Amino acid sequence: MFSMLIIEDDDIIRRGIVKIVSKMDLPITTIEEASNGLEALEKIRQMVPDLIITDIMMPFLDGLKLLKQIREWELPSRTIIISGFDQFSYAQEAIAYGVGAYLLKPVKKDKLYQVLHKFIQGLTKESTHHKTASDGSQFGHDVGFITRYLEEHYAEDIDLNKAASLVFMNSTYFSSLFKKMTGVSFIHYLQKIRVEESKKLLSNHQLKIYEVAVKVGFSDEKYFFRVFKNTTGLTPNEFRLLKTK
Structure with a gap:
C-alpha cells in the first residue's frame, strides 16, 4: 500500500x-x-x-x-x-x-x-x-532495533522524532532510511502494528471502541477509525460484528 x-x-x-x-x-x-x-x-x-x-x-x-x-x-x-x-x-x-x-x-x-x-x-x-536484501550494517541494526521497540511500545506516545532520537539520528534522514529498509514509512509501520493489536482487543465486547483506540496508542477516536478502515477496509464496529458471526 x-x-x-x-x-x-x-x-x-x-x-x-x-x-x-x-x-x-x-x-x-x-x-x-x-x-x-x-x-x-x-x-x-x-x-x-x-x-x-x-x-x-x-x-x-x-x-x-x-x-x-x-x-x-x-x-x-x-x-x-x-x-x-x-x-x-x-x-x-x-x-x-x-x-x-x-x-x-x-x-x-x-x-x-x-x-x-x-x-x-x-x-x-x-x-x-x-525487503530481500540482507544488511548487516549499523544502520540495519538501528532500524531493526526500532521495529522491535515499536512492537513492544506501540501503545505509548511515540512518533518519528522520538524514534529517531533513540538511535541518535536526524528525524528526516531516519525516516528515509526506515522506509528504504522496511518498504513502508515509519507511520505506516506503527499504524499496522496498532491496528493488528486493536483487532485482538475488539473481540472483547466489554471494551468500548474509544477504549480500544487508547489501549493501542491512538488518542483520537476519529483518527483511529480512519486508520483502521484504510488498513482493513472495515470500520472497527464492522470488524467486531463480522467476528461475532
Whole structure:
C-alpha cells in the first residue's frame, strides 16, 4: 500500500484530484492534502509520502522551492508537478530537482493514471529489493532495533522524532532510511502494528471502541477509525460484528 500527498491551493482542483485518484485501481491507501507549501513541508516530514502531486504557484512556499527541500532531505518520494504554466524554464528547474513528471492543467485522468502506475511499479520493485536484501550494517541494526521497540511500545506516545532520537539520528534522514529498509514509512509501520493489536482487543465486547483506540496508542477516536478502515477496509464496529458471526 502506498501513500500520497496532494498539494494545491485551489480547493476545488485539489479535491477533484483526490476524487480522481481515489477512484483509480491503484494500491494507494492514504491520501493527504495540503493547501500551501509550508503546510506540505510539515506533512512531508510527518508521513514521508510515497507519491507527491504539487502545484507550482502556491502561497508561502512555491512548488519548486518545495521540490528543492525534498531533494535536500534525500527523500524517496516520487513527485509530480501540475501546472498551468507551459514554460520550459519551469519544467527544466523541476527536472533539476528530481521531479518525475510535469503535467499541465487541466490534468487528464488517463495521463495521470499512466504516471502513477509507472511510479508505483518502481516503488514496488524497490520495496521488494529492500525487503530481500540482507544488511548487516549499523544502520540495519538501528532500524531493526526500532521495529522491535515499536512492537513492544506501540501503545505509548511515540512518533518519528522520538524514534529517531533513540538511535541518535536526524528525524528526516531516519525516516528515509526506515522506509528504504522496511518498504513502508515509519507511520505506516506503527499504524499496522496498532491496528493488528486493536483487532485482538475488539473481540472483547466489554471494551468500548474509544477504549480500544487508547489501549493501542491512538488518542483520537476519529483518527483511529480512519486508520483502521484504510488498513482493513472495515470500520472497527464492522470488524467486531463480522467476528461475532
